[in-house]
Amino acid sequence: MKILDWYILKRYLLTFLMMLLLFIPIGITVDLAEKIGKIIENNAPFNEVVAYYIDFTVYFANLLFPLFLFLSVIWFTSKLANNTEIVAFLSSGVSFTRFLRPYLIGASIVAVAALILGMFLAPYASQGFNEFKYKYLKRHKEVQKTKDVYRQINDNDIIYVSNFVVRSKSGMNFTYEHFEGNELKFKIFADNIRYIEEDSLYRLTRYVKRSFENGLETIEKSNRKELILPFELEDLTPVEYAAETKTYGDLIDFIEAEKRRGSSNIGRYEVVKLKKWSLPVSIFILTIIAVAVSSIKRRGGMGVNLALGIAIAMVFVFFDKVFGVMAAQSDFPAVVAVWFPNTIFGILAIYLLQNAKR
Template identity: 40%
Template structure:
């Protein structure tokens, strides 16, 4: 790399970090003003716990979320400054093409993308576990706390031949009622186990069935067995009963992929909310390249109005990107659609825009 490349790369990274360090304190200040009443409601809650368990992980989450926005604004800011100082003109007069000018920008975008991919796939999910646990304990209201507490009318396929049904289950007490398990040989029912009550023991991962009845189906007759209590094992846990996209945010990508594969085998119909979470962990970091091209193409020309005009246009484009991203996430979570396509729609649309601006800038 030449001196000018190092100069641009340094300005790229320094401005990016500076922009990120401006956005994070703003987000923290807004959150503190909203949550301070919740903190004061718990006299035993100390400052150290708030900082370590909540705001440290809050910072990790929002630093990763703000990366594309900070990167886009940073590129516009320092490229506009280069243009206003006629440094871009000096570079182009030295026979440096627009494509060559992008080289240090792409090196910077690659560094940001690698960091963001690592954060998205591994660091943020583990951090979100601690943050959400804190929120559930100290911040969530009664309605939010009960959101994952009760599961009603749930069915689950454990293997190719075994199915379970639960009328109601409390995931806090690990107890439920009206449980049934059916085992098939092809299309023929072989056994059916009923229980008025069911309780999970997390110590040894067993289930205690109360007032149970077991029906065994033979060719010419059925046999029925009864009892007051039966300890048995099933290939699921109470957490598996709750299919909520919020849990996907707490799973590292390897665990999330295994969970999706296992859920497909168990016959869960709509896993698109989990697929959206998995796909966007890659699509958002890759957007660093697209947003970098757009920002440079907008800001490398000297404009009347200077940095302010470029920044206004950039913020408008960034708003549209976030808008399309949220629309894609919502539509991608609907059953029966191609989640991968909807998650990548913002990158496809703005990728086309970046190609157009790149071709125009080369002229």
């Protein structure tokens, strides 16, 4: 790499790191000011609060990686343009494409970091972040589906509860059906089901089992019955943020299992999976847009470039959030929802790059 490459690459990475170090403490301060009342009211232990803000840092840094990078590239490239350094580079015979190379190298480094963070580190931060939030900040908010829970546990077993109470680990009006092929082999009814954690089994009250064999029906009844059933408690009512807390390999297995169970949240889970790949790609797209927008010296100086950059960033976030919600709450294809913003802004990046070259 030549001196030009090292010069721009160092500015690229250092400005990005400074942007993170600048905005993350601001984000923590704003969040703490907003939530300090609930933290004190609910007697959250100090060590858990510290752990929450460590997770908060990783969680939001992962979400806002491309935008921090976008603003940092606009900032230092605008300074280069205002100091006529870019004119000097290009006047020396360096093409705009060649000038762009260290930016793409920097984007590659950040994209790899974002990929590792999203695949392996952010899920653990999301777990701690969400657990603290629903334990101390949103104590009465429902994070699991608890009404009319209908689940296909595997290829042969289907369960249903009309109402499930997470805190007591119990449900009402439970049914469990076991099929072999298309033939129903037995069906269990119970007025109440409760998970006994210390014994890893379920206690059923007013239990009735109807079995079917060779055209004959047998009925078994009991006021109380304890059974080992082929599903975990979290299989019955997974939390809304379950996909966010899983590493990529575990997430793929989780989505396949949820598809077999007929989950209504597949769109939300697919969005989480696909964003792990779309976010690194958006880093390249936003880097190109930032260079194309800010490499031109404007009459209004850096302020015009920053204003234009913030406007583009807001539009990007708007598209990303709107399409993400559409995929999570409807039958809108997750792959379209996740990749549509990158496609639109990729086309914009090519257009702006061509103009910048001219």
